[in-house]
Amino acid sequence: MRDRTVLVGGVRLGRGGRVRLRPSPGADILDLALTGRTAEIDAVEEDMEGRTHVAVVLDDDPAGIDFGTSGQMGHRFFFSPEELEPAGPPGEPAAPPDRILVAGIGNVFLADDGFGPAVAEALRDRPLPDGVHVADFGIRGMDLAYRLLEGYGTAVLVDAAPHGQPPGTVSVIEPDADALDDANAAPEVHAMDPVRTLALARRLASDGAALPRVLVVGCEPLVRMRGDEPDVAVGLSEPVRRAVGEAVGLVESLVGELLAGKEVTR
Numbered sequence: 124m125r126d127r128t129v130l131v132g133g134v135r136l137g138r139g140g141r142v143r144l145r146p147s148p149g150a151d152i153l154d155l156a157l158t159g160r161t162a163e164i165d166a167v168e169e170d171m172e173g174r175t176h177v178a179v180v181l182d183d184d185p186a187g188i189d190f191g192t193s194g195q196m197g198h199r200f201f202f203s204p205e206e207l208e209p210a211g212p213p214g215e216p217a218a219p220p221d222r223i224l225v226a227g228i229g230n231v232f233l234a235d236d237g238f239g240p241a242v243a244e245a246l247r248d249r250p251l252p253d254g255v256h257v258a259d260f261g262i263r264g265m266d267l268a269y270r271l272l273e274g275y276g277t278a279v280l281v282d283a284a285p286h287g288q289p290p291g292t293v294s295v296i297e298p299d300a301d302a303l304d305d306a307n308a309a310p311e312v313h314a315m316d317p318v319r320t321l322a323l324a325r326r327l328a329s330d331g332a333a334l335p336r337v338l339v340v341g342c343e344p345l346v347r348m349r350g351d352e353p354d355v356a357v358g359l360s361e362p363v364r365r366a367v368g369e370a371v372g373l374v375e376s377l378v379g380e381l382l383a384g385k386e387v388t389r
Contacts, residue, residue, distance in 0.1 A: 127167035129175055132208045137273050139224075139256050140164045141210035142179060144202060157181070157200065161210045163256075165199055176201045210253070223378055224278045224335070225257045226267055228317065232355035235290075235344035235363045238283040242340075242370045249371065255378055264316075268324040275335040277381050279374060280317050283363070284341025291362030292343040293369050295377070295387075297336075338387065340373055342366045 128137035136142065143161050146154040162179035169175055178199045227243025229236040243259040251257065260267045271278055286294065298321060317339055325334055345360035359367070380387050 129167045129204050131204055134209045142207040143210050146206050222254045222275045224275045227259045227281045230262050233348040234346035234356040235283050235360050238342045239281040241367050242281045245371050264320045267320050271324040277336045279338050281340045283344040288343045290343050290345035291366040293366050296339050
């Protein structure tokens with residue numbers, strides 16, 4: 124099921140949208156203590172009586188909502204849409220014109236295929252501009268496909284991508300969205316192919332939602348596994364491990380260029 128959205132102060136927001144909390148005067152004292160705090164929407168839910176409740180996680184909560192692989196979840200608070208307003212000063216949009224999703228993808232049990240999750244984890248504590256969301260999707264292709272339809276202007280996918288270069292080489296490519304084959308839109312079980320995920324997202328966009336621009340930050344792996352080996356292999360090879368820091372800097376550079384409206388060429 125696709126994530127719900129809700130109208131907040133005239134802006135339609137869904138999971139990942141940023142809001143400022145304005146509890147009603149009669150709210151619980153604990154909720155009132157959060158007045159003015161900013162938060163990120165985790166879910167929009169509806170109770171048995173048809174009332175809408177918005178679950179949010181505070182911006183400074185140390186247990187972020189996007190890093191479920193760490194075993195932590197942010198502390199969720201529930202508010203009505205009327206108790207929220209889009210984050211940002213009055214008169215400004217809730218997020219930059221080009222909301223950006225940075226998605227780490229890959230299987231941490233398949234050696235260098237864990238490159239994307241490693242980069243997402245490294246970005247976790249880095250300061251990033253408002254409107255930039257970092258998430259480790261692992262091999263959850265369906266989750267990423269739905270997330271791509273949530274109004275992002277650009278999605279930066281970070282993955283181990285063999286291109287015949289020396290192991291550890293980091294590069295940026297832009298897939299041709301017009302060349303996606305819907306026949307290959309089925310999600311995979313033990314891995315996530317970015318092309319398959321993009322094709323799946325396009326197939327799911329039955330309501331006319333547009334796909335974001337997609338850039339892939341790829342790293343040439345040294346150890347490639349098919350997924351049918353008898354044993355798992357946790358941990359990156361040395362050249363790929365060294366490339367994690369380079370990829371972090373590259374993602375930060377891309378984000379800056381995208382938000383500044385510069386043409387990204389690599």
